[in-house]
Amino acid sequence: MLRVLAVDDEKPLLEELLYLLRSDPRVLSAEGASDATEALRRITRALETGPQGSDAIDVVFLDIHMAGLTGLDIARLLAGFARPPLIVFVTAHEGFAVQAFDLKAVDYVLKPVRPERLAEAVRRVCAQLGQAQQAGQHPAGSAGTAVPASPSLLSSPSSPSASAASWASPPAAPSARAVPVQRRTGPEVTVPDRTPDQIAVELGGVTRFVAIADIAYVEAQGDYARLYTDEGSHLVRIPLSTLEERWAPRGFVRIHRRHLVALGRIDELRLDAGTTSVRVGSAELQVSRRHARELRDLLMRQATG
Structure with missing residues (x-):
């Protein structure tokens, strides 16, 4: 051993x-x-x-x-x-x-x-x-x-x-296979997406396909990003800037250098002593001054249809 x-x-x-x-x-x-x-x-x-x-x-x-x-x-x-x-x-x-x-x-x-x-x-x-x-x-x-x-x-x-x-010269990658959806703990890495509506993550050889619609917000972790859903989180090897560009048409907006948020998942916008934050489920995320006005405008347009 x-x-x-x-x-x-x-x-x-x-x-x-x-x-x-x-x-x-x-x-x-x-x-x-x-x-x-x-x-x-x-x-x-x-x-x-x-x-x-x-x-x-x-x-x-x-x-x-x-x-x-x-x-x-x-x-x-x-x-x-x-x-x-x-x-x-x-x-x-x-x-x-x-x-x-x-x-x-x-x-x-x-x-x-x-x-x-x-x-x-x-x-x-x-x-x-x-x-x-x-x-x-x-x-x-x-x-x-x-x-x-x-x-x-x-x-x-x-x-x-x-x-x-x-x-x-590592061994050739194994051929594609059907993989079960499992709840596992530990860091995860990305594999190519199966459909435009999903992102694939891999943990210990088990591939999961996470619906982008289920993702509430994303947090930057260096060259990685952590995806947060109602069930948990998934670490993927994709920079936040790449996800920002890729998911903008799906309603994801940058609110901070560390956070990308699904606009439709914002439950509350808070203004307190000159600082702005949003509540997404149980998480409270800071909004940088650079993004605060744009976010308020987007939420206002969303509220008025």
Whole structure:
């Protein structure tokens, strides 16, 4: 059973990665760190307590592009320890695969992370740990090459470029299939829409189709957006500006740099000491001065037909 540390400075991506890792029966525990400093603190504590300690870490799933130290910097620092944890890089960039191989990473997973690709990375980690235990070695002291899914993935086991190519070329996506509508918890990512009246979201391999008419408002979260309905919320990998442009004909209006609201779902407009807010169901959302007058005009025209 693996003890995992996942490191990513983008919170939605870290939450998604942790959700997928915790869903894998081969993972005993999965904790997250949102920056290099926190990651190094946890890894140092794990090395001090040893492989049998309560803070032990078997493998680090590590983003490359982060503020401050990069994932490659962290891997180089760990290479100086006698018994470092294994490394799996998780990145949106293909261009660092050769450097990852040089640092003896077990795998190189491209974002957006697919559940089946992450499961393969976990399998490679388990295989390398198992080989090291059979040989009576710590995994860092064994051959630090990737464990391929099949012999055909590598044209030459001793070729760094061949290994890097196998990592940077993830398996083909599975064919389309009917998927059930399920209530699940955890971050979600978008897949193409089925019809113009719906938006598709995916959670742990389960695709849901959410009717746009059911969405009350949308909140920006970096390059993501969280869709709020009466039943819950869904995180999608689409910027708020894109949804604003796409859904304007459907009556969605921008009221703030963080919020897009369905005009017909506004229950109340409030003016208080020079500030404007709207009530959408149980949520009260601030309206920026830039958008306040336009929103009042739109609501007035709506009320008068």
